[in-house]
Amino acid sequence: MKPYAFGVDLGGNAIKIGLFQTTGNLVEKWTIPARLEDHGSQLLADVVDAIRAKMAERSLTWDVVEGVGMGVPGPVDQDGTVMRCVNLGWDILNVPQAVRELEPAIEKLKVANDVNAATLGEMWQGGAQWNNSAVMVTLGVGIGSGIVVDNKVFVGSTGAAGEIGHMCVNPKETERCTCGNYGCLEQYCSDTGLVHTAQLVLEERPEEPSLLRDGEITPKTICQAAKKGDAAASEVLDRFGQLMGQALTAVACTVNPQVFVIGGQMAQAGMAILKPIETYFRRYAFHAFRNTPFVLAELGEDAGIYGSVRMLFDEVKLEEEEELDL
Structure with missing residues (x-):
């Protein structure tokens, strides 16, 4: 597993982002505004820009980043499609596809309902x-x-x-x-x-x-x-x-x-x-x-970023199990 990963909690008031070591340690967390104008069309671009800026600040490249986990305040199906997210102004949106169009270098992107992500966070370190x-x-x-x-x-x-x-x-x-x-x-x-x-x-x-x-x-x-x-x-x-x-x-x-x-x-x-x-x-x-x-x-307001990162770890574990089966 690569040494770093990002967890994102996309809220209607603000967006919380965490840089984690894949050992589970939270390195840094910060918040950016949630721009809801034009049906939240700039939210994902703002997230990607914020992650890029933090990577540049810490001299990190995508080859040391396992991926990005994201919690959003709405129903999310198995492939990361949001089935309307009223608080963000979204209708139906495939989040992984939209993010990869903005940054193709992101190898893994997991998306879940924000409370589901927070639940994983509390089970992991809460x-x-x-x-x-x-x-x-x-x-x-x-x-x-x-x-x-x-x-x-x-x-x-x-x-x-x-x-x-x-x-x-x-x-x-x-x-x-x-x-x-x-x-x-x-x-x-x-x-x-x-x-x-x-x-x-x-x-x-x-x-x-x-x-x-x-x-x-x-x-x-x-x-x-x-x-x-x-x-x-x-x-x-x-x-x-x-x-x-x-x-x-x-x-x-x-x-x-x-x-x-x-x-x-x-x-x-x-x-x-x-x-x-x-x-x-x-x-x-x-x-x-x-x-x-x-x-x-x-974990308070940090539960979402912890759980979002944990989803990535679970995907890595699943991939390793599938390789062993082969």
């Missing part, structure tokens, strides 16, 4: 180490999920496996989700969903004093209030945990992972977010997987 199957859930503006089984990312037939944020948990809901459907998990358990629940709880308890009535309501202030014993805030997290616990019970019935990893912006609250999920999961879960461990993500 909170889910020593497991060969995991489901990672990221809680933030939306709800994402990555599924890895036998150390391989599971993408499904159209690249949409793991879209648990759009699992229907309330068919009686009258407000539309951003996806166009009704009653999606994301409507209640994302950061905006949590704030909306808090507003409902306060309306239901007009006479009850609460720290949430003072200032802006955010996931952070909800968790802080709950830690101080605020009854309304505790009720908000209880409702959150019930819906997330039920949803992950359904996921466990299908995937039966060795571990659940909870990450994303909201997971920075730690046990305030993790405990209610785990409590309701154990209440509703089938006995065969009731004791599935829950852990917090450890």
Whole structure:
């Protein structure tokens, strides 16, 4: 294996890039802006230019680079074709083909959904180490999920496996989700969903004093209030945990992972977010997987670049196994 590789996490706000040694050491990481104008037509060119600039700065040539791994915020099929990526403005795009047109010297290019990549990263050097199957859930503006089984990312037939944020948990809901459907998990358990629940709880308890009535309501202030014993805030997290616990019970019935990893912006609250999920999961879960461990993500915003690089290593291993078979 060549000594270096690049991991890229393509986000709608910024693009994170990491230069790694193929031993697993992160040499350097940096961020470039995500230019979304003209349907994100310059994003891949900007990534290639940033990698070239870093190689020139460090006097590296392509013959010492194993390849580039990339995570993108949308469904990705087995050959690296993105099946619409709304946050980037992309429709259907074969990313490996587009990148090689920009830089033919890139020998290996692996592309995956960003949460799938982050899941691999957490299994490699984060909170889910020593497991060969995991489901990672990221809680933030939306709800994402990555599924890895036998150390391989599971993408499904159209690249949409793991879209648990759009699992229907309330068919009686009258407000539309951003996806166009009704009653999606994301409507209640994302950061905006949590704030909306808090507003409902306060309306239901007009006479009850609460720290949430003072200032802006955010996931952070909800968790802080709950830690101080605020009854309304505790009720908000209880409702959150019930819906997330039920949803992950359904996921466990299908995937039966060795571990659940909870990450994303909201997971920075730690046990305030993790405990209610785990409590309701154990209440509703089938006995065969009731004791599935829950852990917090450890790599933070770097999980995506770690996992993107790990995909390259897995491809090298697969190639070596195929050569041995021959």
